[in-house]
Amino acid sequence: MSINQPDLRGDSAAGISLPLSGDRTAQGRMPQADRGNTLGNLMDDMPVGALHRFVVWVIGIGLFFDMYEIFLVGSIGSALQHEFGLNGHSADFKLLLASAFVGMFFGSFCLGSLADRIGRRKAFVFTLVWYSAFSLIGALSVNAGMLVVCRFLTGIGVGAIYPIADSYLSEILPKERRGRLAAWAYTTSYIAVPLVGFLAVWLNPLHLGDIAGWRIILAIGSVGAIFVVLVQHKLPESPRWLLARGRVEEAHAELRRFAESAGVKLLSIAPEASGTPRPMSLGERIAVLRQMPYKKRYLMLAVFHLFQAFGYYGFGTLANIVVKSHGFSVTDGTLFMALSFLGYPVGSLLSIPLLNWIERRTLVVTSILSIAAFGLAFAYSDNTIFIVAFGVLTTCASNVFSNAYHVYQAEIFPARVRSTAIGSTYALSRIMSGALPFILLPVLTHYGPAAMFGVISFVLSIVALVVRAFGPLTTRRSQDEINPV
Numbered sequence: 001m002s003i004n005q006p007d008l009r010g011d012s013a014a015g016i017s018l019p020l021s022g023d024r025t026a027q028g029r030m031p032q033a034d035r036g037n038t039l040g041n042l043m044d045d046m047p048v049g050a051l052h053r054f055v056v057w058v059i060g061i062g063l064f065f066d067m068y069e070i071f072l073v074g075s076i077g078s079a080l081q082h083e084f085g086l087n088g089h090s091a092d093f094k095l096l097l098a099s100a101f102v103g104m105f106f107g108s109f110c111l112g113s114l115a116d117r118i119g120r121r122k123a124f125v126f127t128l129v130w131y132s133a134f135s136l137i138g139a140l141s142v143n144a145g146m147l148v149v150c151r152f153l154t155g156i157g158v159g160a161i162y163p164i165a166d167s168y169l170s171e172i173l174p175k176e177r178r179g180r181l182a183a184w185a186y187t188t189s190y191i192a193v194p195l196v197g198f199l200a201v202w203l204n205p206l207h208l209g210d211i212a213g214w215r216i217i218l219a220i221g222s223v224g225a226i227f228v229v230l231v232q233h234k235l236p237e238s239p240r241w242l243l244a245r246g247r248v249e250e251a252h253a254e255l256r257r258f259a260e261s262a263g264v265k266l267l268s269i270a271p272e273a274s275g276t277p278r279p280m281s282l283g284e285r286i287a288v289l290r291q292m293p294y295k296k297r298y299l300m301l302a303v304f305h306l307f308q309a310f311g312y313y314g315f316g317t318l319a320n321i322v323v324k325s326h327g328f329s330v331t332d333g334t335l336f337m338a339l340s341f342l343g344y345p346v347g348s349l350l351s352i353p354l355l356n357w358i359e360r361r362t363l364v365v366t367s368i369l370s371i372a373a374f375g376l377a378f379a380y381s382d383n384t385i386f387i388v389a390f391g392v393l394t395t396c397a398s399n400v401f402s403n404a405y406h407v408y409q410a411e412i413f414p415a416r417v418r419s420t421a422i423g424s425t426y427a428l429s430r431i432m433s434g435a436l437p438f439i440l441l442p443v444l445t446h447y448g449p450a451a452m453f454g455v456i457s458f459v460l461s462i463v464a465l466v467v468r469a470f471g472p473l474t475t476r477r478s479q480d481e482i483n484p485v
Helices: 039-045 050-084 091-111 114-118 120-138 144-172 178-190 192-203 213-220 223-234 239-244 248-261 282-289 294-325 330-340 343-357 360-380 384-411 418-447 449-470
Strands: none
Touching: 039 239, 039 248, 050 120, 050 144, 050 178, 050 192, 050 213, 050 223, 050 248, 091 120, 091 144, 091 418, 114 120, 114 144, 114 418, 120 144, 120 213, 120 223, 144 178, 144 239, 144 384, 144 418, 178 192, 178 343, 178 384, 192 213, 192 343, 239 248, 282 294, 282 418, 294 360, 294 384, 294 418, 294 449, 330 384, 343 360, 343 384, 360 384, 360 449, 384 418, 418 449
């Protein structure tokens, strides 16, 4: 069967017909008189090609090690208490739990906009190598103080990488498949969560000679840098970012790489309606975020990230301690949490069709309310079956929520300020995650698990209301529709 090659030269009577395979055309086909074959429109309407899938795969692997780092200390916390003689409610142990999240705050806030300055590809590689290096150094820690410093520095890289990845995926993926393909990258990353849980069950009690098992778990987190360095030369830069920086020829060259991998021949590319873009300073990017509709969206996202960490990271960091408070042994508690963590990749897989079927804003609201309900049920459970069942349901809902909001937050800002907007607001969730042990552990200690999850559920309800009231609709809309000039 022959493949049709469209003539995209700008005749107003012609349509944008992008071949998928055989003589199928893209679902995003629109009359050229209405949309034009500008770079943005062509990226939105292009069929998915091998290069799109390659980027999704590489980012998924990179984020795999990011999630590994986030859930690592919560999983090996008991082993660290034993190694360094820390009390579970001591300030030193709380600081150890919080150190990586404090680093993530600074990473998100200070480096989250890095991708708007140096590019999505370079920023992604840099942050991954950064946190992998300090994860390896942390495995060699001789005392708790050194480990706290290493976890803080690891957190700086971890905090920056998700805003960068969100921006990268949002800009290169076609509008019809944006949510679905981004969810595949996130699903790949969440396999790390049960993996680190089961590694903790296996390795925490072990000593290989003089090497404690928790050190091996930490060292594994540094492997991601080797992989990404090997493939980074094949990663494309975002054409949208290049165009926003005024590097038009490079942007068109990368666009053609995507088109060729998808079996599309581009004979010409129309100039953007707004003229030739140029690089923007940080002050100019902030000025854009102070304009409507982005001002309202930015404030909504700031409130969202300030409180959403109560549900997502509150469970992942403190659930093991909740199980121990019911009288279960350290080993049983670690095993229950490892089983509960299976819900993370399951929920991520479930989000793939849901992101296509359900409006993104609705999915964010529904899933965060589900976290609140299942978390309360988990808190009241006092036998093995219910603890694991509601743990799985909570983590499953958590990753439907996480995938939905990562796709959603990247859609609601234009390319020229996207990474800056996401990074600076995402930083709030990281600093709140660092504060959670200090906020929630006293509630757990004095009032019990039900009270702690009651606080979490109340806060998550506020998040749901704010997103429903102020978040725009995005599903199957082009970047230009969502983000007017």
